[in-house]
Every structure is written in C-alpha cells, then in structure tokens.
Amino acid sequence: MIVCANFKANKTRQETRAYMAVVESFVSANDIDDTIIVFPPFTALEHLPRNVLIGVQNAYPAQNGAFTGEITLEQLEEFEVKTILIGHSERRHILGESQEQITAKFRFFAEQGFVIVYCVGEPLSVREEGFSSLMNYIETQFEGIDLTYPDLIVAYEPVWAIGTGLTPSSQDIEQVHSALRAKTSAPLLYGGSVKVENAGEIMALENVDGILVGSAALSASDFCDMVAQASELNTEKGE
Numbered sequence: 001m002i003v004c005a006n007f008k009a010n011k012t013r014q015e016t017r018a019y020m021a022v023v024e025s026f027v028s029a030n031d032i033d034d035t036i037i038v039f040p041p042f043t044a045l046e047h048l049p050r051n052v053l054i055g056v057q058n059a060y061p062a063q064n065g066a067f068t069g070e071i072t073l074e075q076l077e078e079f080e081v082k083t084i085l086i087g088h089s090e091r092r093h094i095l096g097e098s099q100e101q102i103t104a105k106f107r108f109f110a111e112q113g114f115v116i117v118y119c120v121g122e123p124l125s126v127r128e129e130g131f132s133s134l135m136n137y138i139e140t141q142f143e144g145i146d147l148t149y150p151d152l153i154v155a156y157e158p159v160w161a162i163g164t165g166l167t168p169s170s171q172d173i174e175q176v177h178s179a180l181r182a183k184t185s186a187p188l189l190y191g192g193s194v195k196v197e198n199a200g201e202i203m204a205l206e207n208v209d210g211i212l213v214g215s216a217a218l219s220a221s222d223f224c225d226m227v228a229q230a231s232e233l234n235t236e237k238g239e
C-alpha cells in the first residue's frame with residue numbers, strides 16, 4: 001500500500017519536525033513496509049535521513065534560472081528530494097496550471113527519475129454528466145503524460161471531494177479505478193476527504209493501492225492510524 005500525506009500550505013518547520021518524529025517512530029516501531037510519502041511545505045524541508053519518503057507539492061521544470069518565486073531541481077537536490085506531486089487539482093484550478101505546463105513538469109521530472117504522484121479528477125459538473133464524460137475528462141488530463149513511466153503513481157482525486165467531506169461511493173471509486181487500471185500498470189491512489197473512518201474501506205477496494213490524504217493527515221496520530229490500516233490490509237489483499 002502507498003499512504004501519502006499532503007500538507008498543502010499548512011504547518012511550520014517546528015510543527016513538521018514534531019509530526020515527522022511521531023510518524024517515523026511509528027513506522028520503525030511497527031516495522032511498516034508500506035510506502036509512506038509526506039509532502040510538507042518547501043520551508044519545512046530538511047536534509048535528514050528518513051524512514052519515509054519526502055516529496056514536494058510542486059516545482060518548476062528547470063535546473064535553475066530566472067523563475068521568480070519558483071523552486072527548481074537545484075534546490076530539491078540540496079534536500080535529496082526525488083518525489084513530486086504533479087497535476088493536483090488546487091494547482092490546476094486555483095493556480096491555473098494548464099495541461100501543457102503540467103506535461104512540461106512531468107517530462108522534466110521523469111527525465112530526472114523522480115517518483116511522480118500524478119493527480120487526475122473531475123469537477124462535480126462533469127461527474128453529473130455520467131461515467132463516460134468523467135472518463136473523457138480524465139483522458140484529457142493524461143494528454144502528454146507517459147503512463148508507462150516506471151516511477152509513476154496515479155492519484156484519482158475528484159475535485160468535488162477534496163476538502164469537502166464528500167466522497168464518492170465505494171462502487172463509484174472502484175468503477176473509475178478499474179477503468180484507470182486498464183490504462184496503466186502504475187499504482188492507483190484515491191484522494192479526496194479520506195479520513196480514519198473511511199480509509200480502510202477505500203483501501204480494501206480491489207483496484208485501490210493506497211490513499212492521498214490532505215486535511216485528515218494533518219494530525220500525525222490520525223495519519224499513523226491510516227498507515228496501520230494500510231499495513232493490516234496488505235495481508236488480506238495479498239500484497
């Protein structure tokens with residue numbers, strides 16, 4: 001299983017340190033061998049050996065250069081970061097990233113051998129049009145993306161489920177994930193209002209290989225609880 005915490009623009013350096021201490025000791029005390037990825041804000045990156053992966057929520061696709069306000073490969077290398085989130089709905093919808101920009105990021109960081117957690121997901125109006133519209137919409141979010149990239153992880157995150165407390169039904173998640181499974185052999189995460197109470201049920205679905213959690217992962221103990229649920233499921237799902 002793959003369990004990810006996306007902090008977004010939350011937590012200070014000190015809060016992130018305290019959080020990582022809890023998560024790292026939980027992972028070692030419980031011999032967790034699932035893939036755990038934490039995406040802190042840039043300001044909380046540290047150059048420390050970790051027993052979980054640290055990823056960034058964004059970066060500019062260049063070695064370095066005149067890109068005011070951006071962070072590039074040179075700065076990520078300083079922290080040995082090799083994992084990145086690309087295509088998150090907040091970057092697409094709030095920051096206005098186009099599929100072209102997203103594709104450029106994907107190509108650049110794939111060339112650098114990064115683990116890429118690539119997010120797709122439909123707004124509510126598309127969901128309401130039915131399953132084939134939904135899949136057509138997601139298809140446009142795969143334009144220019146190499147679905148055979150070996151270090152790819154795909155996260156399905158319906159826009160209307162992110163930070164709203166709403167989640168699709170298990171059947172709806174499974175329907176989308178089985179369609180995604182037919183397109184790529186990359187592990188498939190579900191994201192959007194995952195919390196302690198629904199994480200186990202979602203991860204138990206056949207074509208769900210993990211979760212990407214925002215607000216409910218801000219509590220280290222809740223995040224550890226979800227990690228424990230993932231690790232219990234491995235035996236059941238034969239992973």
Ligand code: PGA
Binds near residue numbers: 194
């Ligand atoms: P949420 O966010 O868990 O707060 O809905 C998920 C995400 O945006 O990755």
